[in-house]
Amino acid sequence: MRRSADIDALQHVLCAALGSRVPVCSLADLAGDTGAFVSLAPAALERPTLVGGGTPYNPTSPAPTPHALDALVRRAERLDVPQILVPNVRRSDDTRALRAAGFVPVAADTECVARLPGDVDEVLRNRVGADQLRDLRHRHHAASQEATWERVRLSELDGSPWARDAFVELHQRQAERFGGRRNPYNAAALEALVGGALADRTEMLVRRRKDTVVQVALLTVSHNGRGLYHLAQTTDLDDPAAGDLHVATPYQLYLDARRSGLDWVHLGRGDVHHKRRLGADLFVPLDHWLRAPDLAPAEEEEEGGLSHFAAPPVTGVPVPGPVRYRHRPRFDMVDLSSNTNPFLGAESxxxxxxxxxxxxxxxxxxxxxxxxxxxxxxxxxxxxxxxxxxxxxxxxxxxxxxxxxxxxxxxxxxxxxxxxxxxxxxxxxxxxxxxxxxxxxxxxxxxxxxxxxxxxxxxxxxxxxxxxxxxxxxxxxxxxxxxxxxxxxxxxxxxxxxxxxxxxxxxxxxxxxxxxxxxxxxxxxxxxxxxxxxxxxxxxxxxxxxxxxxxxxxxxxxxxxSQRALASIPLIRAERDRLATALDGHPAVDRVFPSEANFLMVRLHKHERVMEQLRGAGILVADTGHLVPDTCRISVGDRRANTALLRALSSAV
The missing domain is CATH 3.40.640.10 (Type I PLP-dependent aspartate aminotransferase-like (Major domain))
Incomplete structure (x- = not known):
């Protein structure tokens, strides 16, 4: 999430989960994020930490401004908290203020987003391939036969107490399974979310097999109204169809998003290879930024230098403005920077x-x-x-x-x-x-x-x-x-x-x-x-x-x-060799040059006459006589086109 008000709302949820007025806990308490901190000293893992973002919920935290960082540091001093964490900051953000304030980056998971510029199946075929699309559709169909798909608005959750209970229970079981000391998705956290600023934009997704809930998730519409965030999701891993559900759910979200006119679905943080196979196409590296007594200051990152081959005028100018920010995602921003027409769709x-x-x-x-x-x-x-x-x-x-x-x-x-x-x-x-x-x-x-x-x-x-x-x-x-x-x-x-x-x-x-x-x-x-x-x-x-x-x-x-394109290459080679054999020794041809391309250069006996005859037969080849005397370059066509060429050459003799 890129709006500070939304991050503040998630901070309120985190405080409720922790049972505290302030978001202070140890790094070891942050279920789901502890893997990023395993290389730190044990003292750093157990030390009280002021959390300056929305972790452990999935959306990212914008890099704080210098003013916001000063306020965060002063707050830590007032609370006598020795350690500060700003979680899940996009590596493409401007992090100079974090470095200047003594924060150190710790590599986190990658943020994964599936953008949906058109029909879902066409987009996925283009992105993951026809075979993987068939697998996604098959798993989606299988899961849909076994489990219902329900979405409950948080403002109406009081009418579905079973969904509330299932959300808390499944997350508690997940926390216990993976050794989490706290469950950040507990009943208090859910109540805070229901009563908070994000409630109007958030739904609970529930899958049930008969009367048993096997999957729950929280989905929030982005503040620009163009996409969906995953705030949290868990699946009953003891359920025999758990694997299909993990694949079927994103596919169903894509279908629902397109029907609602949304452009993207945020798939949370995780393994890039896995998320790519689910249809993600935007992958943004993230870092946790930690300020701790026993961490050495982060070294300044050296920007990659230009090649010494660059011409002098090029070394003195920057990359043109829009390209300079090509790695800074805008999908979840309200973008008013480009002076385009907002009423004419994606083409604008x-x-x-x-x-x-x-x-x-x-x-x-x-x-x-x-x-x-x-x-x-x-x-x-x-x-x-x-x-x-x-x-x-x-x-x-x-x-x-x-x-x-x-x-x-x-x-x-x-x-x-x-x-x-x-x-x-x-x-x-x-x-x-x-x-x-x-x-x-x-x-x-x-x-x-x-x-x-x-x-x-x-x-x-x-x-x-x-x-x-x-x-x-x-x-x-x-x-x-x-x-x-x-x-x-x-x-x-x-x-x-x-x-x-x-x-x-x-x-x-x-x-x-x-x-x-x-x-x-x-x-x-x-x-x-x-x-x-x-x-x-x-x-x-x-x-x-x-x-x-x-x-x-x-x-x-x-x-x-790529199968069709790759399969065509040996066909072209075979037709090239057939054409070369037919041209070799042809009365109109003096020589066929060897070729490892998809064309043949041939030297003609009567260059001008043959070229004129080919034009008269409605056949166009490249006249290369000005490069190599008496030659033309013949692209390898399909068998019908090549046969027509050979017939026209025979009539030119």
């Missing part, structure tokens, strides 16, 4: 800027591909989503070079590299590829150019060959400048990616795209993989909000439900 909101979880999904999915295992070692700070890989190249040149510094390209290659370099007033040095298959680098000439950035395309476009791996590794190791490798077509190759090496080499940047193998050209999603200092440099020049919510939705769906 700016796109989500926090793409950290989507980056994790990308890395986890792609790391399962052959030759990509090293990507599992990277994290969201190594990833930037761009508007296609070519936009990533433009950002690199804009952020990491200055006018007059050289850019090196290796023709024949993708022409937009040099195009952007010229626009940015960078002299372009061309060092052509060598060898019969145009797959060899002239490493010494590239190094002699002493370029600020060298851009390689591997697999090559327009040729389709992979560059010599030994030469690429040698260039990365010896170059003083950046080496950028565009791997737009690497999924079609059986050789490994270079992406997993970015953590080992500060001067290595890898560009990827979802336009090719992943079939999302319309979503315009490129990926830059690099050291965090490079990624931070790019954020300073990237336009905010270029990655639309629709594109993010499409990307997550394709990555989460």
């Amino acid at each position: 909101h700016y796109p989500n800027l926090d793409t950290a979880d989507l980056a994790r999904t990308y890395l986890a999915t792609v790391s399962k591909l052959p030759g990509h295992g090293d990507l599992a070692a990277l994290g969201p700070d190594h990833v930037l989503f761009s508007s296609g890989a070519v936009d990533g190249a433009m950002l690199l040149l804009a952020a990491l070079t200055s006018p007059g510094e050289r850019a090196c390209v290796t023709p024949p290659t993708f022409e937009l590299y040099a195009h952007w370099a010229h626009l940015l007033r960078l002299p372009v040095v061309e060092v052509p590829l060598r060898g019969a298959d145009l797959s060899e680098l002239d490493t010494e000439r590239i190094l002699e150019a002493d370029a600020r950035v060298t851009i390689l395309c591997d697999p090559s476009n327009p040729v389709g060959t992979r560059l010599d791996q030994t030469q690429v590794h040698d260039l990365i190791a010896r170059s003083r400048g950046l080496v950028v490798i565009d791997e737009a077509y690497v999924e079609f190759s059986e050789k490994p990616s270079y992406a997993g090496l970015v953590e080992q080499h500060e001067n290595l940047v890898v560009l990827r795209t979802l336009s090719k193998a992943w079939g999302l050209a319309s979503a315009r999603c490129g990926i830059v993989l690099a050291r965090p200092g490079v990624i931070d440099s790019l954020r300073r020049v990237q336009l905010p909000f270029v990655f639309s919510d629709a594109a993010q939705h499409a990307v997550r769906d394709r990555l989460t439900n």
Whole structure:
């Protein structure tokens, strides 16, 4: 919860649970949170502690202001309480005042939220995959056959005394099972909640099997009216269907939330992997902040520095305002900061800027591909989503070079590299590829150019060959400048990616795209993989909000439900090989270049005549004759399209 009045209400509930006028107890008494404090000295666990937040209830506590912290410290002094706890503060909050006041962070659980931008089943299929969705629906159906689903407003709880009694009893049994010395969800706490400021927004959720209550929870509507918080939940673990209930309840809450026009459900704190499988998509790390006599002051956190490759103008400007706060969740705020139209629905909101979880999904999915295992070692700070890989190249040149510094390209290659370099007033040095298959680098000439950035395309476009791996590794190791490798077509190759090496080499940047193998050209999603200092440099020049919510939705769906895309890759390879065999020795074709991409470059005997004949047959291929004489680049289509191409070529002889 982000409103101080709501936290004050939860403090009142905690006082009632403790039987005290003030929220003072030992850390060991805070059932459910003791795991975070196990590394502390026994004295710290048993020492009286003033609690300055809503723990042990699920919502987070906003980081206190300096004025609020001063009042909290003075209160502890008046009470002669030696220890102060500010629980469950989002790591993304501004915690400078806490550090300055001598508080020390203790890592807590992660806050997990399921956002619901549309139809529940479609959202979950996009987020957890079709198989997991089927499991959720199956468990929900099974639980619904066995147990009723009832929601009782707290203002009407007096009419349902059985629900009140079951809530207290189940929580007491849970506290005893897990060794809690106090039950913070006792009868007194419930009475305080019923009579407090949150009562009008809170309901008790009850599941009953016949006359036996097997699950109870408290749900509170957020102060901005857009979502639901879990204040507390417990299940009868002796019930045979307890496992299904844990899965079925969130699914039912999603359905109810959407029917009520709500946008999110707060799933409380817990294991990220488990909550992700239940549909959560926003994960916010939390810290407890503790001030105690025997704790050393917290060291100042060092902000990750920019890469030394950043251009001078970039080092002197901050990340653009909205992007600077991308890790600060706004789902439970009343957001009046963006000057948008409040009456026209979700489309009037700016796109989500926090793409950290989507980056994790990308890395986890792609790391399962052959030759990509090293990507599992990277994290969201190594990833930037761009508007296609070519936009990533433009950002690199804009952020990491200055006018007059050289850019090196290796023709024949993708022409937009040099195009952007010229626009940015960078002299372009061309060092052509060598060898019969145009797959060899002239490493010494590239190094002699002493370029600020060298851009390689591997697999090559327009040729389709992979560059010599030994030469690429040698260039990365010896170059003083950046080496950028565009791997737009690497999924079609059986050789490994270079992406997993970015953590080992500060001067290595890898560009990827979802336009090719992943079939999302319309979503315009490129990926830059690099050291965090490079990624931070790019954020300073990237336009905010270029990655639309629709594109993010499409990307997550394709990555989460990747079977169809991955199954298409061997089909394309097989059709590429069939087409290459048919073209090899064809009367109109002089040579078919080897390819590890989803296209073939061919040299034609009568280039102009064949190109004219293909256009006349309604077939469009890329004319690459200006890059490699007498050639064209043919994308691998489906069998029908490829057969049409072969027929048109035969008529051109």
